[in-house]
Amino acid sequence: MAHAGPQTRHVDLQGRTLLPGFIDAHGHFANALQVVGWANIQRPPAGPVTSIASLQQVLREHVASHPVAKGEWVIAYGYDVDGLSDGRPLDKADLDALFPDNPVMVIHNSNHGAVLNSRALAIAGYDASTPDPTGGVIVRLPGSTEPAGLVMETAFLPLFVHMPQPSEEERLAQFDQAQRLYTSKGITTVQDGATVAGDLGLFQRAAREGRLCIDLVLLPLVLEVPSMLRERFPDFLGKPLEMPQPALDAFGQYRDRLKLQGIKLLLDGSPQGKTAFWGEPLLTPGPNGEANWRGQPVFPPEQLNESVAQLSAQGLQMFAHCNGDAAIAMMIEACRKAGLKPEQDHRTVIIHSQFMAPGQLEQYVELGLHPSFFTVHAFFFGDTHLANLGPERAGRMSPMASAMALGLHCSNHNDFSVTPIEPMRMTETAMTRRTRTGVVLGESERVSAEAALRALTIEAAWQIREEDSKGSLAAGKRADLVILDADPTATAPEQLNAIAVVATLKDGACIYGSLEGAQA
Ligand SMILES: [Zn+2]
Structure with a gap:
């Protein structure tokens, strides 16, 4: 109250709880831009999948609402073998049955692998004669060297070069929806915890165009640093991880809500x-x-x-x-x-x-x-x-x-x-x-x-x-703040996840919910 002035607005929260806005200590904002267009095949409570049949049903419904032409990729995220009641993992045949003409990638819930169908395995160039790459795993069908569908780590990472990338405009158009995933949970600072070279320019453009309503913290992935430097400093001839001064200066300061x-x-x-x-x-x-x-x-x-x-x-x-x-x-x-x-x-x-x-x-x-x-x-x-x-x-x-x-x-x-x-x-x-x-x-x-x-x-x-x-x-x-409908320190732990966000504020401006809702 000592700081209140003539412009100060008083809001009676009527017993609701005010906390500092939550900070995403580690996560991948780039994934938020993607998943808004992917099928959610997580198990409950995060998604609907309890069996291979229900996973197939979600894929059918997803393609009905996001139609794909012959040859286009179908992507799902959140695969968890432990959530399937079938007693066996998903394999390529389960996906081939639905999509003989489209490559399918069912991303593992670790984000370090995926189950592929036969079309996708063929595009990746994986067959019975392919050895496991160093640092990676191609899971095989029992009793054979034929790929079963699941590929992990360095067998998974190169797949993305085969996938058509949405245009920068298409990706910029996803920023509102992607940020809402966070603001609806009271998060006011988000992280992209493994930024790749191709995304850095996108994030910088989004920031410049004023598309960020929350702070976005980037951690460039070490493997991507050389290409980020080559792109921005073509004359620079230092060792790949030794940065020229302007690159070092880019770290630690927000510009238009974006910080390396x-x-x-x-x-x-x-x-x-x-x-x-x-x-x-x-x-x-x-x-x-x-x-x-x-x-x-x-x-x-x-x-x-x-x-x-x-x-x-x-x-x-x-x-x-x-x-x-x-x-x-x-x-x-x-x-x-x-x-x-x-x-x-x-x-x-x-x-x-x-x-x-x-x-x-x-x-x-x-x-x-x-x-x-x-x-x-x-x-x-x-x-x-x-x-x-x-x-x-x-x-x-x-x-x-x-x-x-x-x-x-x-x-x-x-x-x-x-x-x-x-x-x-x-x-x-x-x-x-x-x-x-x-x-x-x-x-x-x-x-x-x-x-x-x-x-x-x-x-x-x-x-x-x-x-x-x-x-x-x-x-x-x-004034990065979240207003919750109950006090988490006075709620039984089992009930915590039922607490709702009434409003989220960034630098004093309401970016989710409403203060009127908080007062009601
Ligand atoms: Zn991570």
């Missing part, structure tokens, strides 16, 4: 896809039935060490995707070799920090690394982790209470489009760590509602160096 924050490194795959890199073997076979499977790293350690040394020497903030304890150990070792220390305030973020080995959090403290956790995994994939890892290792997933006790800055994310944008489910799972079947994973790692909310607000702001302007309600900070 740091560089994204990718060390392993996904635990539910069994492509994370673990120190000890899984209790279940690998993606191709391998015994003693413990996954594999995306890069050899020498290459990672060199990237970390070059990026840190230039003062670039690093965001490293590490799911398994062996990938986490590789990153710790690379940071140690590069001489990182907490006093440098480098704020290196280990995205996921999912299956940490004992002692690794203490190494984070020693080097100044901070985790962005993924607690909704307990709900969406927790039962799968129990089967693959057993209760002790599965119970160590996203160790938020231990990390907070050590004073680390912990954020929490939903890695959209891997899981739906649901800040309240993130809060719930940080508090309960309960799986779909009701098992609690690592009871001692449960945190309070206040701690869970800090991970979505002030700690997420800290990780992108915005704690002075965002993440708490304080005079002088940006």
Whole structure:
């Protein structure tokens, strides 16, 4: 009230709850632009699919509402074999039956792979004679080398070059709908957590044209940095990760709501896809039935060490995707070799920090690394982790209470489009760590509602160096706010996901819902 002036408008929230706008600590805004045109084949509660037949039905309905010509791609997202009641995975024959003349890509819920039909496999050039590429998996039909349909990691990533890209105008037209996915959940700062060269110009144009209503934070993917530099600095002849000064200057400042924050490194795959890199073997076979499977790293350690040394020497903030304890150990070792220390305030973020080995959090403290956790995994994939890892290792997933006790800055994310944008489910799972079947994973790692909310607000702001302007309600900070219809700190965890967003404000302007609704 001390700050109120003649222009100040008073709004009585009538018992509703005002919080700082939520910050997307890790996710993929580029996916939001895409999924608005793809079929949602997630299992409940995120989607409708419970069997191969229901998945086929969703594809039929999608094509009825988004017609495709012969030869055009049909794309679906959110495939989860554990959500199928059939007792077997989806394969190419299930998709060939529906679409003999169209390539089909059913993207795995890890976003690290997809099930392809025969047309798509042919376009990719995969047949019985194709060996698995380094760092990738082509799953085969039982008893043969013929591809079954599912391809993962480096067998999946090159597929996108075969797909016709929508025009820049078509993609710009999706920005409103894509941002609404976030504003409807109270998110006022969103991340594109692995920006590719082809998208950087699109995001910059969208910003210039005033199409962003929320702040968009970009993390260029390390592999894409050389092409981004070549495009913008054709005369530059330095090493690929050594940036000319104007490129370095582009980091850390918003321009028209767009900010380049740091560089994204990718060390392993996904635990539910069994492509994370673990120190000890899984209790279940690998993606191709391998015994003693413990996954594999995306890069050899020498290459990672060199990237970390070059990026840190230039003062670039690093965001490293590490799911398994062996990938986490590789990153710790690379940071140690590069001489990182907490006093440098480098704020290196280990995205996921999912299956940490004992002692690794203490190494984070020693080097100044901070985790962005993924607690909704307990709900969406927790039962799968129990089967693959057993209760002790599965119970160590996203160790938020231990990390907070050590004073680390912990954020929490939903890695959209891997899981739906649901800040309240993130809060719930940080508090309960309960799986779909009701098992609690690592009871001692449960945190309070206040701690869970800090991970979505002030700690997420800290990780992108915005704690002075965002993440708490304080005079002088940006008026990035969300109004909820109930108080999450006074709601039973099981009821949290039913809390609705009444209004979302960015810099004081209402961008979702209405203040009138809040007053009613
Ligand atoms: Zn991600």
